[in-house]
Amino acid sequence: MAIETDEDRLAFFDTDDFAFTAVITLADTSVVTAVGNYDSAALTRGLKQSNQFSFNQGQEVSGNKPCFRTRTSDVPGVRNGKAMLVITDDSVSPPVVIGTFSAFDVQHDGTGMTEIRLMAA
């Protein structure tokens, strides 16, 4: 028995407060809209290499790791590399477009929530 419903989950995504809206264009050009949490944490990492000749190579690169977390029922047709998302902050007037992304990695957590890792389009 589910301990929560999609309606319950919607309480986490209040666009007047902290949630964002994603307009998602699918591979078949159909468009769906989802509400969810957008985050873009800073991430600095290096492509470290080593071999028998060189003990360490790899300059660090700083960037971000954006993701969009929403209800699984809102994104049924979103597949890895097969959807474009335009994410908007509706809590301000007029709404601000955060960016356009491709869905790089769609991760369903099995409890009714989905996290989509985003790549800059």
Added chain:
Amino acid sequence: MHPRKALRQAFQTRLLGAVTVGPTTTYATSSEDRVFSTMTPPIEIESTLANEGPVTMVYVRHQERREEDYPKSREDGAVKNRMEVSIEVLAVGANVDDALDDQAELIEALLENWEIPGFPAADVLLIDAQIDVSNAQDRIVGGLFMTYHVNLWTPYRTDTSSTFLATDVSVRTLGTFQGQIVDDDADEWPAVP
């Protein structure tokens, strides 16, 4: 100038390949003027790699001299320096593998028949090349890592008036023979031939 520094700067100049005609400067690779002979702060994906283009870095990470690399007399000659030069290229984009392989082709061509200024007898040998791609951030980031071995020769104890020799002579030597130092410590100092 230390040979490592000279080598880094020579590689940087070679990989820049800047040619200025009138108001226009062209460069040898798609890294254009973003060729550095040093570590830099972390490179920003958006402002640098996405907006400007690839970045190339040159390091001399290792220098080795073996005993046989010194002149047999240990005086008045040239010493062989075994340098390890790392070249890194970073780029972003959907076709980052192609971009990096194209860069590798250019770099290999630039260095294959290159006579290093100031070191005309140096060997420049590509030893290893690796490509890695990361998808951990908001763009696909690719890295090309090339390792060159450079064997070059620098003067060794050719100046008998140097501070090093003058100090040494005053402390350790018994005299000279045919211009060679005769010392009193055979364990630490090679015998005079």
